[in-house]
Amino acid sequence: MITLAFIGLIGGLITGVSPCVLPMLPIIFFAGAGTGDNSTRRDLRPVKIIVGIIVSFSVFTLVGSVILSALGLPDDFLRWAGLTILTLVGLGLIVPALGHLIEKPFYRLPKINRNDNGAFVLGLGLGTLYVPCAGPVLAAITVAGATGNIGWRTVVLTVSFALGAALPLLIFASAGSRISQRVKAYRSHARGFRIGGGVVMILLAGALAFNITDVIQRELPSYTSGLEKKVAENKTVQGALAPAIGNASAELSKCTPGAAELASCGAAPEFRGTQKWFNGSPTTLADLKGKVVLVDFWAYSCINCQRATPHLLAWDKAYKSSGLEIIGVHSPEFAFEKDARNVQSAIRKEGIEYPVVQDNNLATWTAYRNQYWPAKYLIDADGTVRAITFGEGNYAQTEQQIRDLLTAANPETKLPEAVDGSVKADVGVDGRTPETYLAYSRSANLSGTSGKLTPGKTVAFGLNQAQPNDTYSLGGNWAVGTQSVTSTTGSQARINFNASKVYHVLSGHGTVIVSIPGEPDRVIQVDGTPNAYQLVDKSTAERKTMTLTYTAGVSAFTFSFG
Incomplete structure (x- = not known):
């Protein structure tokens, strides 16, 4: 059970810092500030919001469809209910009297913190809007919920995943609460802060309703995808999640x-x-x-x-x-x-x-x-x-x-x-080749005849004769790490690019021979800590294929293009 909980927590933490949670951050920030002006024990409000999110996300991810079916409600009812709550809270920030009216029904709940009982309900609403990136842990949870195969393993995995994903959100909610308290000490600024927060929340509710936030999210680099794949390919994780398969x-x-x-x-x-x-x-x-x-x-x-x-x-x-x-x-x-x-x-x-x-x-x-x-x-x-x-x-x-x-x-x-x-999704600004990472954790667009990036191992790779556009291949033997690959014997790389300038981040001690058809070879001396070495310097962008030959002991991190 401990292993399963740890896997869920790690999967949730990766999700909690991924691009998929970005639309939630300003909502959580201003939600932590509260709808009213009373700051009594305001430090508990962020905790209540996050607890609400964990409970809501856990319950509705596992048995949401069952609940909706039993009540005869449409499948998207929970999402629209969450958007409605978010809009009302935004209006409550703009109009304090309305905020007190919204929270009034919750005053009868246990009076641990009378003024903030609505925070937990707000968290319940936000949990229905939380759509994290899908990794193997969330996939296992979703399959269990959809197939009705819900046991103690699934519950442990779900709660630990929700907790891990919510912890980064707690930081933003706490920040919103503390900044709110400081701003409220200056009454001339308090009203503007509260109204600004309400406007932001209403605008984000509209953006979520019409999926406008998707446009921004998919333009951002998937900076956690390497970690997600590492978790998915881990043998311990695969064994723990096997019942879902x-x-x-x-x-x-x-x-x-x-x-x-x-x-x-x-x-x-x-x-x-x-x-x-x-x-x-x-x-x-x-x-x-x-x-x-x-x-x-x-x-x-x-x-x-x-x-x-x-x-x-x-x-x-x-x-x-x-x-x-x-x-x-x-x-x-x-x-x-x-x-x-x-x-x-x-x-x-x-x-x-x-x-x-x-x-x-x-x-x-x-x-x-x-x-x-x-x-x-x-x-x-x-x-x-x-x-x-x-x-x-x-x-x-x-x-x-x-x-x-x-x-x-x-x-x-x-x-x-x-x-x-x-x-378009593979091409950088103005058609230039996007930055290319070589190591296991963030590698993309590897296209070779053989070899797979396996961290902690020395792998034999094969170069492509004809390298597809905006991809690279490795040749010879490379020691694969999470941040770089290190040359051993017969190590080469071949990359197809469209750019006027090419930089290669290298470290270690040795030489790299740069070969481009129709141009004289260049020799790059590598000596020391990671540094960007310029391989190409042209006045205009050109589509080229470049082959590099490395002596042993050179670590290669990235190619970048200008």
Whole structure:
């Protein structure tokens, strides 16, 4: 039980500092300040808010659908109830008399802190709006709630996850409370602070209602994705969460998520227990025999999924005529995502034209032993699962696997040029290649012929002959760390970029030979602590492929582009 609680707490802490919680921070900050002017024992208000969030999130994540069904309420009732509470609290900050009126019904609760009993109820409302990033821990909790398989293990995991995710929020609530007390000492500023907080909360309620915050969130780098993947791939975590995966389709365990090499992982499970189909009539994998199929598990409020969607759209456009069929399986994280109208709206908003099916009870999810949002299962023309990818990233690798399977299915087919390098989500400012991290914790866009980033091990990698746009590959042997990779024997790197200037952060002692076709080689001397070494200095941006050869003992961190 201790191990399970620790896993839940760590998963929650990672979620609590992820980009997905950013819309909650200003709400929590001003909520901690309170709706009235009485600061008596105000230090307990943030705690009550956070306790309310933990209780609300835990209960409604596990049994929200059951409660709504029993009461005959729509799936998105809880979300709109939370938005209503948030709006009322914002109005209460602007109009103190209204704030006292809102909290008055809660004065009859146990008088631990009479003036702040409404804080706990506010926390309950905020818990229905809290939509954290989906990692393996939250996936296990969601599956348990959807399938009704709720035991003591699930409860421990849920409460510890909610506690971990709420702790960073407590910091902001406490900060809001303390600043509020100081401001209220100067009555000339107190009213402005309170009204400003109310306006912010009302505006954020509107932004959450119309999903405006999603636009900002998906433009931010997913700076916790590396940690989420590290947790997901940890053997102890996998063992602890195994009951949520089940024993169905055991052959799928032959596929290592994220592996560059295609494997043979048994027959793909059929779509089962599904509800409404969008963008076409119901279909089966049997109907799709002869085509290469990409099954994408997603949820419309999942920011990680939203950032991955442009790649799916590009592949659908480029390869559909060559025999690729993408099927989106919408597997909801939360009750409000079960509403078919909300799913339809998200499909229209994202411009998705490939078929999407609702998997409200996670029956298809469970059949695929899935653990992540988003997750991609690549199926060959014979109906065999050949590759699995969890989370964001590895897009160029997935596209190459699609191309390989399409060619295998029809050797005479003529495929278009690879499209992933042109996808907006992968391109930096003004089309420049985005910063590229090489180590395990934040690596993205690794596209090589062999080798997988495995922290704490020396791994043999293989360079690509033709490097896809805005990706890199490693060659030779590298010692893989969480922050850098260190050269050992025959170590090389190859990167395709579009930029006028290229910088490489290196440390250690040795040399790096920089080779660009048509240009003389350059030798970089590396000596000392991490520093940015300029590899390319041009007046205009150019699309180039660069190969670097390292002597042993050089640690490589990132490539950045100007």
